[in-house]
Amino acid sequence: MSTHPARSLSRVLEDFGPTLLDLVHGDPVAAGELGGVGIHDPYDEQHHPERAVVLGVGVHGTEEICRLLRELAGAGAAALVVRGPTDADAAAAAEFEAVAAETGIVLLALTRGASWAQLAAMLRTLLSEGDVGGAGEQTLGGVPSGDLFALANAIATLLDAPITIEDRRSRILAFSGRQDEADPPRVESILARRVPERYLRIHEEHGVFEKLYRSEQPVHIPPPALGDEVALPRMAIAVRAGDEILGSVWAALRKPLTPEREEAFKEAAKLVALHMLRFRAGADAENRLRADLVTTALEGGSGAVEALGRLGLADEPVVVLAMGLEPAADGDHAQLTAERQRLTTALAVHLTAVQPRSAVALLGDVAYALFPVPDDATAARERAVRVAANFLERTGDRAGAVVGIGSVAAEPAALARSRTNADRALRVLSGGRGAGRVAAIGDVYVDALLIEMRDLAVANRDEPSGPLARLVAYDRRHNAHLVETLRAWLDAFGDVIAASASVFVHPNTFRYRIRRVAEVGQLDLRDPSARFAAMLELRLMGLYDQG
Template identity: 70%
Template sequence: MPTSPRTSLGRVLDDFGPTLLDLVHGRPQPAGDIGGVVIHDPRDEAAYPSHAIVLGVAVYGLREIAGLLRDLGAHGAAALVVRGPVERDESLAEASAASGVALITLTPGASWSQLTALLRMLLTEGDVGEAGVQTLGGVPSGDLFAVANAVATLLDAPITIEDRRSRILAFSGRQDEADQARVATILARRVPDGYLRILEGRGVFGELYRSDRPVHIAPAAVDEGEAAIPRVAVAVRAGDEFLGSVWAAVREPLTPDREQAFQDAAKLVALHLLRHRAGADAQNRLRADLVSTVLEGGAGAADALDRLGLVREPTVVMALGLSGQSGDHAQVAAERERLTSALGIHLDAVQPRSALALLGDVAYAIVPVPADPAAGRERAAQIAGNFMDRAGQRARAVIGIGSVAGEPSALGRSRTSADRTLRVLLSGRTHRRVASIDDVYIDSLLLELRDLVAVHGDEPAGPVSRLTAYDARHGSHLVETLRAWLDAFGDIPAASAHVFVHPNTFRYRIRRVAEVAEVDLQDPSVRFALMLRLSLA
């Protein structure tokens, strides 16, 4: 993962600690680029970029942590993050010093996915754009965390920058000086619902939308007896567009000079938000173009893989789509983007060497897997299944898994099989939410046969058409009878029970089926042809 020159471990700790991260052992140098973020998996041989931050999601105990520190030293890692609290121990101090790897703890209550998303945002700042660091108001362009810290210095108060939905885009240091509601906001990366209801009930947001001046908010405690301090907020606009807001937790009212500085800072924040949004849009377009080139599987696939930073190893294509896409188009698009972002965070955590892009209505992921086809499909199904479990039953997403591609030129075939699988899942022919082409191969063939019939413009004819016409004229149920009989492999009691008629009545109907359709139901080839025709109907 490419990073900007200013993203060092010291910068990470300055921005995220002590609200999220706490340095236990080690002395991170202020310089030195972070090479990426890796999730430690004891069962997987990870590829460690130079100077990586390693997340020890399931690493516990002094002995296990000390052993991992020593192992990571051989890979040139910068830091190991484990779940706090961790006692300061001599063995950990020695392991950290010997390996040169800093030991950091993640605050209880903060999730690994939140930390991964924040690190990803911080490490990718400045990746898109012209060479060299551009500045706006003396702050690196688009660097929202640096902007938050600059505003915090002006106001002598902890700052958050929020979008229009009260989600945290960036925050300054010194958040531990604020109240519990602010700490909960940082941990969840959005303003808590209880606090939002209080603000809405007071009409704070209406005043914020209408005014260009800072809005003063009295202390608001979500729980009885909870300490709270006042807020000052100012809207961030670009022309008539409301981009978000900046919030300061202040114990004393702002002086007139600081209030004016806060209002002026909102204009600078607007420029950075626009630059940040433009950079994100450009980066998404670039990634989408590269992923599209890779999925074509042509001569440019290998070069596009290199530019995506993917290791040349066996990969598989996953295709994510939304089932039941009726309703408001904007809501469907927002849901698709939300699930794509969630899948990106999931892949960052479990398989960080993946690439993901939303192309049209489908999100495609290129995921490294074991070379053995069976093992590769199993690994891909496991990753996709875990994501769907976390997304929950309310998510309307389905994921089709393609074939394992041993080389870049084979990724085109993997995408094709992923698309075929996704089509079956979206057609409703199965209740699966995750499947590979092997799981739905027959259904895929039937859909393609139906397309072929439509292309040729074949008119319905033959035995099934005669039965359909007879049912329409006489109000009978011969097609239903034939389908039940074929599904039951000729078992009269089972087939008659399925359609709720007496077995003798069913036998009579089957004889009429043979007479009207003019077929011999004892002929296996005839039965196969009838089953195929009914499946295509």
């Protein structure tokens, strides 16, 4: 079992190197606790987590690498990963060493042939341990609960052989160190995170999986004969939970296991099953826990500070995003619910890729997100709008999703207000009054006020009165179009020519009608207050939405 914390760079190198990562320069121990994973993009604004491992995809050459190291020092990054091998001459090595010492950032190299996507996924899996949950760390068999990499290393020590833990589809869930002692097929499996297809076919032809899943004992598997490829023999055992097969554990052997080690392998498989079950159950439990924490934080009460702390959001400004779906006229409730859940999951993936400390939960019919933002309110609003718009562009408009963005909450007590404002912006968009599919409350504030004023009038059972009520009544009796005339005249700022053209009547006819508006409505159109009152009442009565 590793003595290094799961969120440390030393643990990353212990689990992934030298199969995936090589240390070029820097001190992993001094890197401290890692804050997450970031991907460098030279064409976009960078917002990496504090103490991030940054993946320098497409970064090559001594000059470019050193320049990026200096940039990341200002962003508080812990490590930079570039594609290996790096420049091997003495001058390049000396420059790397000097810049690593200057910036304090550890430089790592990703093995040629390894996938950036797989490295990012494995790093996030390793670094996510303990992100949300209780204060104490749970263990199973002396290994942190759900930490399959630590368990693989423990089994490798027991058997004195490199280990992989695989699921039912032969995908690599975790692997031990010492993979360099295995064979090329094992290294290829680690790099691709799954067993090569050609070996799977050989195992299926020889009935390896059938024998493996029928037996409760370790199964000896001779090295497959495949051209000139050299492979070691394997020993594998199925991982069971009752009658359910969860996966398997594979050891690459240079010498046969003793009976004692075979028995230890059998017992280890039971422990693997417990960890896999805890990991699987923990995913659902964590989702429920995150939803509870998001709900508590949004209420803004005494528990908000603790909830934000457990979500890792206690010390930075946050903005609330509210995503809603417009139900289709012929859509059934089950389909709409499934679509909400699908989009909520997609939103969580999108936001955590942009800002790993984001938290998303579906509460009723609305998906709420807590999204960390910069201190500057304008920059925060622009960033939130840009990220939400990008998400909706990626998901398409088939679902009819819209996103309202609240005000910036600089402290936990302000989160409830941010949620209220996100709901207000969402309601404007859902009512079709917004110009797009994303709106911040600052951009639709007046529309939100008008909706709330209309709600207040309905709640008070107010009846229309005054000039506009008289015009509406007159139009109903005489089909006179006086309300339409007033609306056109106000929209044109009193320009009769423009107003008459907008309603397709002769200017003289329009002049006659606007005089009738003043007479019938008893409305002084020369009075700015009267004009404003008429415009406001038109909005509140929804008459601007008509023909």
